[in-house]
Amino acid sequence: MTDTRKFLFIVASTREAGHLGNTEWLARQAAAALPAGATQHWMHLARMTLPTFVDLRHTAGQYPMPEGDLKTLLDATLAATDIVLVTPVYWYSLPSTLKTFIDHWSGWMRIPGVPFKEAMAQKTLRLITTSGDRAKAQPMIDSVALCAQFLSMSWGGLSGPVLWGKGGAPATVEADAAAVQAAARFLL
Numbered sequence: 001m002t003d004t005r006k007f008l009f010i011v012a013s014t015r016e017a018g019h020l021g022n023t024e025w026l027a028r029q030a031a032a033a034l035p036a037g038a039t040q041h042w043m044h045l046a047r048m049t050l051p052t053f054v055d056l057r058h059t060a061g062q063y064p065m066p067e068g069d070l071k072t073l074l075d076a077t078l079a080a081t082d083i084v085l086v087t088p089v090y091w092y093s094l095p096s097t098l099k100t101f102i103d104h105w106s107g108w109m110r111i112p113g114v115p116f117k118e119a120m121a122q123k124t125l126r127l128i129t130t131s132g133d134r135a136k137a138q139p140m141i142d143s144v145a146l147c148a149q150f151l152s153m154s155w156g157g158l159s160g161p162v163l164w165g166k167g168g169a170p171a172t173v174e175a176d177a178a179a180v181q182a183a184a185r186f187l188l
Contacts, residue, residue: 003037007187008080011044012087012098022130022173026165027086029183030128041076045097048073053103056110063107065114073101074108078116082124083153084187085144088167089131092139102147121152126187130167130179137164159185 009031013021020028031040048069056063066074077083087098094102108116125148131137141162148155155161163186165179166172173179 003035005034005038005081006079007031007034007038007040007082007084008076009040009042009084009086010098010101011042012046012085012095012101013044014046014090014095014097019170021088022165022167022170023086023088023128025171026130026163026173026179026183027084027128029180030084030163030186033184034187041080043073043076045095045101050097050100050104053100053107055106057106062110062112065111066104066107070104073104074114074116077108078114078119080123082126082187084126084128086128087140089129089137089140092136094140094143105147105151117151124154124157125151126156126161126163128163128186130165130173132166132168134164157187159188 009027011024011027013024015021034040050069050073065071085098087095093099105116105120108114125144127141127144129137129140145155145161148161159182163179163182166176
């Protein structure tokens with residue numbers, strides 16, 4: 001039986017282009033275990049032009065259809081069955097690129113003719129992250145879990161919603177045997 005899931009990997013690392021960070025390396029290990037037929041779409045937020053989110057809820061009440069990279073992100077988000085946030089922990093939280101992406105969800109829920117909130121309720125959200133220690137990742141994990149809850153998304157799969165690995169200097173996570181082993185079954 002062919003897997004028809006469509007995985008959207010949202011990479012929020014701000015490392016220089018061409019330098020694979022710990023978190024993306026771990027995510028690519030997880031993605032390598034996906035069954036035949038599952039599609040993968042990787043988007044690097046730091047390589048995109050994302051406007052600052054402007055809250056129009058209490059003035060205009062609705063939002064126009066986005067353009068450029070923001071429209072590309074909206075289309076990819078709607079097309080996915082599974083959204084995997086691939087993000088290191090920055091100061092106990094989300095990197096600014098990922099926070100901007102998620103902030104735009106508020107606008108996407110208010111675009112006439114786009115059933116964003118209803119579509120998100122049919123998707124699964126997962127998080128792959130690395131940090132110096134697991135406790136420092138918890139505030140970010142809690143934030144993402146609350147986003148999934150608000151949109152009635154499935155939060156993770158059979159092996160849980162979060163894949164965490166010991167990060168830090170480049171290639172540190174490669175020595176985290178437990179994270180590497182967990183990656184092999186995380187998206188299944």
